[in-house]
Amino acid sequence: MNKTSKRALSLALAAGIGFAATAALSAETLQDVLKRRNLSQQDLLAAAKTYVPTGKRDEFVAFSSGGQSGQVIVYAVPSMRILKYIGVFTPEPWQGYGYDENSKAVLAQGKIDGKDITWGDTHHPAISETNGEYDGQFLFINDKANPRIAVIDLRDFETKQIVVNPIFKSEHGGAFVSPNTEYIIEAAQYAAPLENKKFFPLEEFNEKYRGGVTYWKFDRKEGRIKPGESFSLELPPYSQDLSDFGKGPSDGWSFTNSFCSERYVGGIEKGRPPYEAGCSAKDTDYLHVINWKKAAEVVKAGKAKKINGHNVIMMDTAIKEGILFLVPEPKSPHGVDVSPDGKFMIVSGKLDTHVSVYSFEKIQAAIKAGKFESKDPYGIPVIGLKDAVHVQVPLGLGPLHTQYDSKPCIAYTSLYVDSQVAKWNYCEGKVLDKLSVHYNIGHLMTMEGDSTKPKGKYLVALNKLAIDRFVPVGPLHPQNHQLIDISNDKMQLLYDMPLPLGEPHYVVAIEATKLKPGVRYKVGTDSRTDKPHPGAVRAGEERTEKKGNKVTVYGTLIRSHITPETIEADVGDEVTIHLTNLERAQDETHGFTVSTYNTHASVEPGKTVTVKFKADKEGVYPYYCTEFCSALHLEMQGYLLVKPKGWKPTKTTLAKGNYTEADYKATVKKVADTQAIIDSVVAYITSVNYKDFPDVVAMVEDAFDQLGKTKGLKEKHEAFAAKKDWENANLWAEQIWQYQVKTADLGLRAKTYLEQNGAKKIK
């Protein structure tokens, strides 16, 4: 080992030099590369604007809905690299989401009528706000198919809560947050009777089917929605669509679009024109204008009706209390987007070429003056379009969504049919620029573009399934998110990013520096409740309990062994395994599964997770760490032994290994040699300004943490040696070496980092 150890050190030293040399030499010049790859100067500029070299970081983090994947996709801007998928409404096997008991408890909150719903359709993510600015603390997202909303904590990017909407059958127009995240809005989509499990035929659509909008109360301190303090408004059976909260002068109000205000009922199978014809026949639909602050007071005053146990302000009450107004909006609109200053609401009718800029001031003036042009069939006052509109601007075919620039009065609107992004001035009603995108754009997104302080710089166009842009991967294509530079007068297309899993509908992006996620949990934390996990134990406290037919394991994980390494059960036993990850190092996540028992846990440093199953099949079932946690991760294993009824052991000793005193002495020498290497690496590290590199400080801490685990093992192997038990003596000495290898691994990583990042000698 001595030779090996020395080699390791010299190789490690060579690595730094090798790397520097590589950087200096390059066989191909830039011009060669441009020629070979057929890249233009414009391409090179775009490459330079998006490329993030190793060790540097992106400027913005985007949170995208995962559509039918039921998840949230996290990606970085401008490199457009996907950083994470967050499991929300659907199981996510990697993270054990839906495969361990703690995450199953979160998914179980999303049961509807007592039944598991393991599928979801996420649409609109929203980041929590403080004074209308993104604060990076929480993320909210809706499930359109099964009316639910979820809370994700951005300290650990985990889903903490799922809340079922008690009165809707679908919901599309959320999540959007009020400027201080008091409430999260969620609007119904397809009208249905509000009473749970109530049946009315389509012939009674106008009378018995209803839309609505829900205001979920959010408790920021607890990080949870409070269903009991939340309320809804009953709305007409127009298909309510997207919403937005007012801000600044319009704070206290919210705005919800609708389509199919025709209240058309299709039936192509019976010879009726389909929904698409009947729902887009009229020239206008309705923007719902709602005074939510007053609505909250009305609920407090006890004027709401309880439907399925939930407070609902009925339409007649809303009309009487002056909470609810309508404004016509052309034609089958999708997005409603409040301007950063809160003065305007921009709406596009997807079958109209105009975008309509509504003035909050004008709307308030009309309301104050009681100036309404009509009432809708349910008696809701309708403000005249011309009494509400600031300007209407012809933009192109299929306008959908609008986002804002950091420059005043500048907005960007997606044009679905034209497959373009329009840059325009909404104060003056002037088109400034247009850029063709790679087909059918839906939403679009600017950096913090729906907050009070948009950051400009980049825009992302969310285009539907990409047919000719990437190497083909079969009939189901990825989406195409295109990054556009908006820092200049003219927009410049920078990058095509395939979205490989799920269909994003909307994305929000925040400055990366605003996010302050944790790197580990306080030891023994149930990450789904943020509370101490009752199954957590510390090193040395591991145990297995058997009570009746229940086996409970209080175990721990550390590289590279699971404690316990054997779990015994009788066939038919219910087995519960609590596992605490005792590591501190950032990359020391462990995983856990038991062969064929269909369970998985991802256990990040400090976390405690529980898996549970019925040991209903006698036999031998290996379990192992599912993460590539260390060089010996394959050896991080154990056996679940499920014994047949009435089984009695005949052999009670394990086979002996064939170890001699010479083996033991060789191992002891290997340990001493390795310690010398560790000491030399430590000498190097402490000879430079390593404390100026937080990542290195963490690695060094981790290294000493590993080395610390050898404590007591020397005494142990020496005691066995004294008894001439060479197997135990040798293997416990070997175990010291295992910890040393991990220490050396970390030390070498730290050393490489320092060499590559210009550490300076301090002594």
Place this chain on the structure above:
Amino acid sequence: MNKTSKRALSLALAAGIGFAATAALSAETLQDVLKRRNLSQQDLLAAAKTYVPTGKRDEFVAFSSGGQSGQVIVYAVPSMRILKYIGVFTPEPWQGYGYDENSKAVLAQGKIDGKDITWGDTHHPAISETNGEYDGQFLFINDKANPRIAVIDLRDFETKQIVVNPIFKSEHGGAFVSPNTEYIIEAAQYAAPLENKKFFPLEEFNEKYRGGVTYWKFDRKEGRIKPGESFSLELPPYSQDLSDFGKGPSDGWSFTNSFCSERYVGGIEKGRPPYEAGCSAKDTDYLHVINWKKAAEVVKAGKAKKINGHNVIMMDTAIKEGILFLVPEPKSPHGVDVSPDGKFMIVSGKLDTHVSVYSFEKIQAAIKAGKFESKDPYGIPVIGLKDAVHVQVPLGLGPLHTQYDSKPCIAYTSLYVDSQVAKWNYCEGKVLDKLSVHYNIGHLMTMEGDSTKPKGKYLVALNKLAIDRFVPVGPLHPQNHQLIDISNDKMQLLYDMPLPLGEPHYVVAIEATKLKPGVRYKVGTDSRTDKPHPGAVRAGEERTEKKGNKVTVYGTLIRSHITPETIEADVGDEVTIHLTNLERAQDETHGFTVSTYNTHASVEPGKTVTVKFKADKEGVYPYYCTEFCSALHLEMQGYLLVKPKGWKPTKTTLAKGNYTEADYKATVKKVADTQAIIDSVVAYITSVNYKDFPDVVAMVEDAFDQLGKTKGLKEKHEAFAAKKDWENANLWAEQIWQYQVKTADLGLRAKTYLEQNGAKKIK
């Protein structure tokens, strides 16, 4: 509409010009960008080597195991953009995998002991080969946790088959394919009794626990594994690990590594040293050398034993028949990789600094000469290390895997502890270059690097959880796949790619042009069986049948309506919905879900899919298309009406819309105006050489396909108008316009494409 329509056209024309102008103007120079973003010339070179501009394509496609996600990840090289996730062993909600009946049937093949296993741990993907070269037809991947293997057809990137290993409890050393894909190899990992549900205590480990290796017979014509023609070898209870097939001179042989040949049984909870110490105590483990062609003959000759109904060649038979040999290999090895010419097998012991190059010729000579240094405890002949090794090369700490270059004798080996890639010459045993990577590398991959014709150019380092390289996203980090340029003498690091979901273990990459996936299915295909779906119908044949308590819908999907738009059931009915996507266009995938009934289907063009559920809750449940399929995708909706027992209708007519003759006339005019626009777009397209652009030809076909759907509708609305039924007259005319809008959308996309891609006037 006239004004609107003209605007649409002029805007579309402007788009092309606008784009060109944007490309010419740019406010920031390249030097400005480098300065602002703090990029070096070396960074710029790397950016130029990896950036793929819009409309251009990557050179290689990589298939990566998704680890604990149970999926396969498809990404492109050199841009490192993820193109797709393929659902394999776990449900994948976006693609309806595990949520529709057809894909559930595939997942059900993976049941073990009659129970659903919805979690899996994919490790080693393999592309099918012809004469040892990747042919791009099929992909195979294993599940380590629950011993299974899956077949993915690369015509549609869908999982077609899952096969359960009948004798193992875990399996890690597959999939690898023989040079003509006759067999796929799969080796056990953790030893266990081979008989299903048989219990033996760990005290009988040496006698009753066994490893093994399975050779799955693949029928290329059917694209399925034939379990009945497959067989296994019983092996000692060493933890068999990775494998590889011989090729060229070594064709007919296969090689399987092992670790823990100590046969150590841990038990840290009982005071025993853990597995990690006991499994890595000896200096060597064993490489299994197997004559699989002869083994297949032995099975044919009836000399195999049936275990759980599967042919297993027992060790004594294998020894007697001269099929099985062992060679020592230093210490706890992981990869065994056969050189492109088939002459060498390279093995790294992760706890040894050397990489060992075994000579197939030497091994054969020893076997022929009967020159063995010993027998293992099970009587298997052991060839001496020096009689088998060509050369041993000291590379560094923690060598794991080797991949090959296109240049002869050049290989790359990952060094886990050193966090480096070593480039070396395995003929001469010389180290050529080293490159530091971003921590703890596991596998590595070169382009077609384990075939007989590696393509060189790029190498990807698969590094474990990335702690300091990307914007932090909580305690669970992405992996980091680093792209390295290997076209020059010195390796150059090009790109850091976060892997956001699942932990890849191994990746294989193929030249993109070798893949020939389809873009649509033959109408009415069940994509999971590749056969006609019995529930498929053509347009006009849609129907709903009710027999007893079973409701069966034979429906269709086309933008933007579902036929039928109403499904009626009595509470408690079993509802089966077959849906055929009638579209031809590549991007016209539709999706389907029913509110709260926990089902989802992704229906690509031509596909027929079935969803099924029990309508056990009375009430009204919207269903809708879950894909962003067109501007009116939100209107692609319908209602499932679940009627209470004994319910009788009281109202039998739907509410009438309030349409007049004037509405009808306006719609008819809108239709005529829109047709004029379509004609002008058609005139432009046919005025240029559009036939030279296959993507445009497809769009034009699709556009005419849409327009073709208006057939008969003119007669229909005119007939209703003659009867003064203005609602039906107006809405059917409106329906023509809906098809026209889709036609115009496609025409404008085609036009934009032509303008951006330099189409030339032909008349």
